[in-house]
Amino acid sequence: xxKSYIIVHWEGKIRYIDMKYRKSMFLRLPLxxxxxxxxxxxxxxxxxxAPKVPAVKLAHLQKYLNSTADTTYIINFWATWCKPCIEELxxxxxxxxxxxxxxxxxxxxSMDFVKDLDKRVVPFVTRNKLKSIVFLLDEPDQNAWIDIxxxxxxxxxxxxxxxxxxxxxxxxxxxxxxxxxLQQHLTSTLSKTP
Amino acid sequence: xxKPYYFLLILSVLTLLGTSAYRTAEGGYQVGDTATDxxxxxxxxxxxxxxxxxxxxxxxxxxxxxxxxxxxxxxDRLVQxxxxxxxxxxxxxxxxxxxxTISPGDSYAQMQKRAKDKNFPFVYLHDETQEVAKRYGAxxxxxxxxxxxxxxxxxxxxxxxxxxxxxxxxxxxxxxVETALDHLLTGKPVPQTSTKAIGCTIKWxxxx
Numbered sequence: 287x288x289k290s291y292i293i294v295h296w297e298g299k300i301r302y303i304d305m306k307y308r309k310s311m312f313l314r315l316p317l318x319x320x321x322x323x324x325x326x327x328x329x330x331x332x333x334x335x336a337p338k339v340p341a342v343k344l345a346h347l348q349k350y351l352n353s354t355a356d357t358t359y360i361i362n363f364w365a366t367w368c369k370p371c372i373e374e375l376x377x378x379x380x381x382x383x384x385x386x387x388x389x390x391x392x393x394x395x396s397m398d399f400v401k402d403l404d405k406r407v408v409p410f411v412t413r414n415k416l417k418s419i420v421f422l423l424d425e426p427d428q429n430a431w432i433d434i435x436x437x438x439x440x441x442x443x444x445x446x447x448x449x450x451x452x453x454x455x456x457x458x459x460x461x462x463x464x465x466x467x468l469q470q471h472l473t474s475t476l477s478k479t480p
Numbered sequence: 481x482x483k484p485y486y487f488l489l490i491l492s493v494l495t496l497l498g499t500s501a502y503r504t505a506e507g508g509y510q511v512g513d514t515a516t517d518x519x520x521x522x523x524x525x526x527x528x529x530x531x532x533x534x535x536x537x538x539x540x541x542x543x544x545x546x547x548x549x550x551x552x553x554x555x556d557r558l559v560q561x562x563x564x565x566x567x568x569x570x571x572x573x574x575x576x577x578x579x580x581t582i583s584p585g586d587s588y589a590q591m592q593k594r595a596k597d598k599n600f601p602f603v604y605l606h607d608e609t610q611e612v613a614k615r616y617g618a619x620x621x622x623x624x625x626x627x628x629x630x631x632x633x634x635x636x637x638x639x640x641x642x643x644x645x646x647x648x649x650x651x652x653x654x655x656x657v658e659t660a661l662d663h664l665l666t667g668k669p670v671p672q673t674s675t676k677a678i679g680c681t682i683k684w685x686x687x688x
Contacts, residue, residue, distance in 0.1 A: 367549045368680060397678050399647040426651065427644045432676040441641075442620035442681035460619070461681070 339407050341400050341424040344431050350393060351435070356452035357389040358475050360468075363435075363445045365397040366410045370462045371444040375414070377465040381472060382418045390472065392418040397443055400424040448472065452480045508617010511673040515541075515627050515634045518612045520575065520605035521588070523595040528603050530573070530627070530634060537569030538628040538637070538664065540657065543607075543618040545578045546594045547585040548680035551621045553646050555598055558622075561642070562602045565661055570626075572602035577613035578621070578683040586683070613682055620679030626660055626670075637664060640675030 340346075350359045362378055364371035375394070382392040394416065398407050403422055411420055425431055432441050436458040439445055448457040448471055455475045463471070509515055519529040530539060540561060544551040562572040578586035588606050595604045607613050616625055626638035638660040643652040660670040 363678075365678075370681065401647070426647055427653070428646075428677045429641060429644060429656075429675040432678075439676070440619040440623075441676045441678050443678060444681070 339396065339403060339411055339420050339422055341403055341422045344423070344425050344434070346421065347395065347423055347431075348434070350391075351447075351449065352451070354451050355389070356450065356480050357391055358448060358450040358453075358455070358472065359391050359393055360472065361393045361395060361435075361447045361449065363395050363397055363443050365443060366402070366406045367398070368443050374444060374462045374464075374468075375416070377463065377468045378418060379416060380465060381468055384469075385472070388476070390476070394418050394420045396420065396422040398422055399426075448475050450475055450478075450480075453478045508615070509625065509636045509639070511636050511639055513636045515625065515636050516615065517634070518607075518615075520607055520612065522603045522605055523588075523592045523600075528573075528605055533571070535569070536571060536629065538626065538634070540565065540570055540572045540661075541616070541625040541627055542572055542574050543577055543613055543616070543621055543623040543625075543682070544574050545576045545583070545586050545621045545680070546590050547578065547583050548621045550646050550677075550679050554622050554642055557642055557649060559598070559601060561657060564658075566602070568661075568665055570661055570664075574600070574602055574604045575607050575612060576604065577607040577610050577618060579610065579685040580608075581685070582683040610682075610685060618682060620677075620681055622679060624657055626657065626664075628664055638670055638673050641677035644675075646677060 347361075350361060353359065360378065360381065362371075362375075364375065366372070378392045378394065382390070385392075396407050400422060407420075407422055428441060432439050435445075436447060438458055439460055442460055444462050445458070445460045446463065447459075448455065450456075453475065455478050457471055457475065459471075517530045519527050522528045530536075533539075542558060544554070544558070546552075558572055558574065566572070576586055576591055580587045584590075588608075591604055591606060594600075618625075622642065624638070624640060624642060625636055627634040628637045629635075638657065640656060642655075642657050643649075644654040644656070645652045654672075656672060656675050659672070663670050
């Protein structure tokens with residue numbers, strides 16, 4: 287019953303279009319083209335809104351490790367497959383939001399494999415609406431750079447480095463933190479005069 | 481008059497720094513240390529200790545688990561290591577130290593299932609009390625401790641990763657464990673005795 291109604295309805299509409307087609311062609315064509323342009327622009331905009339998670343090399347991370355600016359970088363090493371890491375990510379996001387206007391930058395360094403970037407990391411960042419800086423460190427020979435981050439790091443994640451070279455502050459933790467612990471470590475870093 | 485106080489202050493700060501540095505270094509074995517034996521339950525129900533395996537020249541002690549993606553990526557490579565080096569006297573001894581309450585996928589029953597599914601040719605032991613992992617100083621999975629028999633003792637000859645590319649076995653450049661074993665088997669010193677790699681943190685029991 288429903289199906290036949292739709293067909294009748296459509297047939298009616300098609301007949302209507304047929305009748306009016308000649309008269310309104312000059313009006314419809316630009317409208318149609320305009321609609322096409324609009325939809326193309328809309329998809330382009332949606333793509334631009336998808337977060338960009340760049341895959342970077344060690345030199346990019348070292349820019350933050352060696353920065354002499356009076357900024358406290360909270361560099362967290364995580365991965366989409368690491369449960370304790372994902373559980374503490376909201377704390378880092380909260381601290382970044384609370385530190386607006388302060389020289390504090392949260393940097394989330396993904397340890398996922400680069401082949402999982404589009405499949406896992408970007409969807410994760412989109413879904414959780416992460417606002418901190420996120421990049422994927424594409425350096426498979428981990429033994430070559432783990433000591434550069436901190437010699438005491440065995441390689442287990444989550445791991446977090448608080449670093450402010452201007453204030454000669456540096457704290458490395460190879461364990462997850464509560465929000466309160468994270469805030470406390472940040473306060474003690476900022477309390478030291480440069 | 482104030483100078484001695486400064487001296488004392490500096491001395492106490494140095495002592496504090498020294499002890500904290502010492503403490504981290506002391507947490508677990510270093511290369512060259514003598515490793516102690518253990519007795520843990522294998523997936524076949526039998527208790528296994530290193531002392532029982534008299535024909536072995538040493539052991540590829542591997543802290544690993546069912547649940548960590550990095551551990552899973554190395555399962556096939558662990559099987560290959562065992563097949564290549566067990567006949568030469570170095571069997572793989574896999575130990576799962578993860579706490580079952582935090583990581584239910586690492587229960588003894590799940591270990592038995594994994595060993596069966598993957599047809600592990602090596603023992604897969606349950607470190608239920610996490611005492612062995614703590615004593616060895618393991619922090620992540622997978623984490624390798626290469627032990628060599630030296631008379632009655634077992635000497636730690638290498639600590640670290642299996643190779644330099646966990647994600648892609650095809651792209652491995654440096655086979656750390658194999659290189660160490662090949663040197664040990666020919667009586668040469670191990671060229672690289674410790675390496676680091678990203679891994680899953682061991683799921684420690686909450687009260688510890």
